Amino acid sequence: MKFLLAILVVLLLAGGVAAFVVKTGRLPIAATTPPDFVDRVAVTAKFKAVVRGAAGLQVTVPADAASVSRGREHYVENCLPCHGAPGVKPAEFAEGMNPKPPDIDGQLQNYNDAQIFWVIKNGIRATGMPGFGVNHKDEEIADIAAFVRHTPRLTPEERKDLAAAASHEDHHHEGEGQPAAEEHGAEPHHHH
Template sequence: MNRLRTVLLTIAAMGVLAGLVGLAVVFLGLFNTSAQQGHWGVTNWVLHTTFRNSVELRAPPPSAVPEDLEDPALIQLGARHYDSACRMCHASPGEVATATIASMVPRPPQVEEAVAPWRPEEMHWIVEEGVKMSGMPAWPDAGRGDEVWAVVAFLTAVQRGLTAEDYAQLTDTAPGGYCAGCHGPQGTPRAPRLDILQPAYIATALAAYRSGARPSGIMSHAISRTDPARDGQLAQELSQLPAPTDGPEVPVPEGAEALARRGTADIPACLSCHGPNNRNPLIPRLDGQGRDYLQQQLILWRAGKRGGGERSVLMHAAAQGLTDPQIEALAAYFAAREP
């Protein structure tokens, strides 16, 4: 009994001593926070091992990885966002980070080094959740993990050997500048065409992205680079972007038109609001819009993750009962129509 008591007292004394040492480190400034010194080797090992195991524990299952991860349009969208939001720390393929970034502790790894050990589902968790105490931010809008797959598609392309020339082609914004990179004639079909939308609708969408009413990590980053006072002028300029180059012909499933014309006593048919007779500048025209974009928006409406616009409640209700095949049919139907 005396021996047990001695052991317990020793453990308690060690705990008190450790607490006092910890308080001294915190309040007396004994721990050197200088980035010039870096971490001890054992500290690096502890941090990286903890990080590795944390990601493995929390990453989604491999079954969550989309089948279209090698879609060039998805890779292009991810590359453009990476170029604007991530390149300053992780550089681009074949590029050397600046001396300032190389002096960070911990140092952000070059993109090729950063992606090397990870599977797609693990990269998704890292990009979406971020990493504490590393400077790696979380995705700007929680709940939009669907957007994160675009960045993962780009990162997996880097794993497969994406070259500096490939990267330059994917991220080229000429002609038209930053916004035209995704929405202009050489943009990605994963982003909406703006030439078929009214300036009033585009301005409403910009305001919704800026306020968070319409969640999007990609667009909240993009809109943060613009002056709110210029939203009206920017909307006018975006509506005048040239039409994108013609993409592949979109096959329309049988029964798609009947579905677009179908409505109920409470919910009007798609064509009654979005068809050629639409004269409301705040209701978007859908004829000629990208199929992939329309499909994703309907999925977001159905899941309750889409906001913004004067008829949000109605659109949530309209999408609730749609099945995946019906969403695919409606997206193909409007995409195949002449704008």
């Protein structure tokens, strides 16, 4: 009985401390703050939530060249700016993201196919990872997952093509979010 009472007291104290930290704004939320205990807990919670969310999901991630190629196109357009790729650095803005988006050929490979599919489709709150299920069909998400799965086996030629596609995508998006020069009679601003 004393043991159960002690556990109850510890849980109440922990809950009280957590409530105090949240209520008084003491939780470090700045993206520039180095990772701490809260981040380590969040990473573990995130992984467990992905495992639970993907449990029972029957997904076949295709491995054929056509699916990988289609997935690469979607990846370059939607994912590369944050995650980068083998031989391709993420966009400059991604350096300020916390938590850092995982490398496509590193940490992401620890997930199984259903988990990768689930993350791409649903996203992960408070990480910058959007849920692509709102504007992509399941087949397209499976293609993206196929490309993610393929990246550790990219050939030197595929890496070169990926870097070229990324460079083209950078130029394609250059100036987005800025007023067009013709409409406003001024030259667009370039950030370096």
